[in-house]
Amino acid sequence: MPADFSLLRADFPVLHQTLAGGRPLVYLDNAATTHKPRAVIDALSRFYERDNSNVHRGLHALSMRATDSYGAARARVAKFINAADPAEIIFTRGTTEGVNLVAQSWCAANLKPGDVVLLTEMEHHSNLVPWQLAAHRVGATLRFVPIVGDNAELGLDLDALDRLLTPQVKIFAFTHISNTLGVTNNVADLCARARRVGALTLVDAAQSAGHEPLDVRALGCDFLVFSGHKMAGPTGIGVLYGRRALLDTLPPWQGGGGMIANVDWQESTWKPAPERFEAGTPNVADAIGLHAAMDYLDTLGRPAIAAHDGTLASCAAVALAEIPGIRLLGPRPGSPRAGLVSFALKDAHAHDVVTFADQDGIALRGGHHCNQPLMRKLGLPSTVRASFYLYNTEAEIVTLAASLRRIQKFFGGA
Amino acid sequence: MSDFDDLYRDIILDHNRRPRNRRRLPTANRVVTADNPTCGDNCTVYLRVEGGRIAEISFEGSSCAISQASTSIMTSQLKGKTVAEAEAAFAKFKNVVTTGRAPEDEPEQAAFAGVHAFPARIKCATLGWHAALEALQQPDQPPPAS
Numbered sequence: 127m128p129a130d131f132s133l134l135r136a137d138f139p140v141l142h143q144t145l146a147g148g149r150p151l152v153y154l155d156n157a158a159t160t161h162k163p164r165a166v167i168d169a170l171s172r173f174y175e176r177d178n179s180n181v182h183r184g185l186h187a188l189s190m191r192a193t194d195s196y197g198a199a200r201a202r203v204a205k206f207i208n209a210a211d212p213a214e215i216i217f218t219r220g221t222t223e224g225v226n227l228v229a230q231s232w233c234a235a236n237l238k239p240g241d242v243v244l245l246t247e248m249e250h251h252s253n254l255v256p257w258q259l260a261a262h263r264v265g266a267t268l269r270f271v272p273i274v275g276d277n278a279e280l281g282l283d284l285d286a287l288d289r290l291l292t293p294q295v296k297i298f299a300f301t302h303i304s305n306t307l308g309v310t311n312n313v314a315d316l317c318a319r320a321r322r323v324g325a326l327t328l329v330d331a332a333q334s335a336g337h338e339p340l341d342v343r344a345l346g347c348d349f350l351v352f353s354g355h356k357m358a359g360p361t362g363i364g365v366l367y368g369r370r371a372l373l374d375t376l377p378p379w380q381g382g383g384g385m386i387a388n389v390d391w392q393e394s395t396w397k398p399a400p401e402r403f404e405a406g407t408p409n410v411a412d413a414i415g416l417h418a419a420m421d422y423l424d425t426l427g428r429p430a431i432a433a434h435d436g437t438l439a440s441c442a443a444v445a446l447a448e449i450p451g452i453r454l455l456g457p458r459p460g461s462p463r464a465g466l467v468s469f470a471l472k473d474a475h476a477h478d479v480v481t482f483a484d485q486d487g488i489a490l491r492g493g494h495h496c497n498q499p500l501m502r503k504l505g506l507p508s509t510v511r512a513s514f515y516l517y518n519t520e521a522e523i524v525t526l527a528a529s530l531r532r533i534q535k536f537f538g539g540a
Numbered sequence: 541m542s543d544f545d546d547l548y549r550d551i552i553l554d555h556n557r558r559p560r561n562r563r564r565l566p567t568a569n570r571v572v573t574a575d576n577p578t579c580g581d582n583c584t585v586y587l588r589v590e591g592g593r594i595a596e597i598s599f600e601g602s603s604c605a606i607s608q609a610s611t612s613i614m615t616s617q618l619k620g621k622t623v624a625e626a627e628a629a630f631a632k633f634k635n636v637v638t639t640g641r642a643p644e645d646e647p648e649q650a651a652f653a654g655v656h657a658f659p660a661r662i663k664c665a666t667l668g669w670h671a672a673l674e675a676l677q678q679p680d681q682p683p684p685a686s
């Protein structure tokens with residue numbers, strides 16, 4: 127483990143600013159998006175200053191360089207998640223686009239009336255709404271693995287999962303880490319249960335890819351999606367992993383240049399994956415930026431990052447649990463948790479908490495976290511979320527706890 | 541005064557802690573729920589409109605201090621008003637929260653002048669107003685089932 131994660135703050139230019147009132151920035155909104163190290167920003171500038179060109183089409187020097195770099199980024203992603211073959215890596219705009227791609231392409235070819243798409247009650251809207259669109263189109267049914275446990279210790283109901291996993295279930299899509307609860311699901315176990323009834327699996331790794339090691343072959347998933355911007359990479363780039371044998375059976379979801387083998391007036395034929403699913407000029411620069419981000423994370427070591435983020439979140443949960451009138455969601459304070467803490471204060475609405483904390487230089491997220499049905503089930507209109515990344519420190523948790531105590535007093539009128 | 545203190549004036553904090561007219565209105569003949577999709581908040585406004593005037597008004601819902609207080613104050617301001625008067629009051633209020641200019645004749649509305657420094661919160665301040673104005677445009681309905 128690196129001796130001192132706080133030394134890494136020097137790598138992130140955005141952290142070195144003071145906000146109104148001379149307050150340092152305490153950025154605790156990393157589950158929404160993370161900051162970018164100098165290495166990523168430099169990789170982007172370097173591409174635009176030196177290599178900028180379109181890929182695949184040109185035979186000139188710059189186009190060859192750009193094509194090589196884009197291919198190297200794809201190979202780097204394959205290595206990052208231990209995929210067997212770079213052709214299993216499709217670049218997307220992000221997690222949301224990856225789910226939409228599978229929901230449209232795979233469902234169009236495979237989903238029939240009466241089939242079931244199984245999701246869980248803790249899915250982000252981006253792993254829910256695309257399936258609603260696809261299922262409604264063909265007359266398939268959506269079912270949900272419920273969440274059980276009291277508010278302080280919520281998790282998927284695995285007995286219910288086994289009851290719900292009938293032969294009608296054709297695909298089971300679920301999140302690795304809940305962005306609202308901080309709960310981590312046992313991906314390998316869930317995939318194994320799905321496999322027993324012949325269902326495919328899609329894993330939403332948006333909240334895990336930048337925090338902990340991922341090995342798609344050990345997990346045994348069929349598809350896995352994540353976003354570059356939540357793992358120190360640029361916005362506008364993400365990844366869909368799909369097993370090669372599966373991808374080759376899927377129809378394109380968008381048509382255009384780059385994805386065709388041969389085009390005639392009435393009919394065309396497609397290239398194999400990954401090109402089949404990347405119509406049009408791809409996001410070359412941000413793929414290269416993502417490459418730099420993966421290198422940065424692996425220099426630190428993802429196990430060390432996971433330990434750092436998890437320790438901070440656990441410390442935060444323990445510190446916040448002492449604030450009068452607070453209700454913490456997710457794992458019990460003291461139990462292991464992913465790098466975020468979601469909570470509600472008795473006398474202060476999430477919006478007011480976020481506005482108040484912002485005056486203290488603290489960036490939090492307040493709202494339904496793109497989890498409206500889950501929040502309704504929990505009986506909460508909204509929560510506040512503090513989420514941690516490799517540059518956060520224990521001192522920032524002290525600042526957060528002090529601010530929250532003042533907020534509770536301010537709105538409670540005590 | 542900081543932007544923050546200007547946003548959360550005492551009158552707003554007071555209405556947040558002790559909202560006026562916060563209840564269901566069994567005799568209502570107009571009910572509208574407005575949602576703030578960015579945060580999941582909602583506000584239900586109940587009206588009893590009689591002879592073109594707001595005879596009774598109340599609200600329910602979970603929302604932030606800005607939204608609770610503005611809706612609470614709105615209910616006290618709109619009682620007894622005609623549709624045209626209510627629309628004029630909202631136009632005035634919208635002007636306060638978007639420009640930050642405080643009307644001298646309306647101390648309760650003036651308390652919301654600080655909202656304009658927080659553009660993301662303007663929606664919170666107008667949530668209840670939007671529900672009430674929409675309700676005024678509706679035909680009479682049977683009272684809500686109890």
Ligand SMILES: Cc1ncc(COP(=O)(O)O)c(C=O)c1O
Pocket residue numbers: 157158219220221222223250252253301303304305330332333353496
């Ligand atoms: C669990 C989860 N899934 C999906 C997403 C969507 O990611 P993106 O907006 O980058 O597509 C997010 C982030 O907002 C998330 O937290």
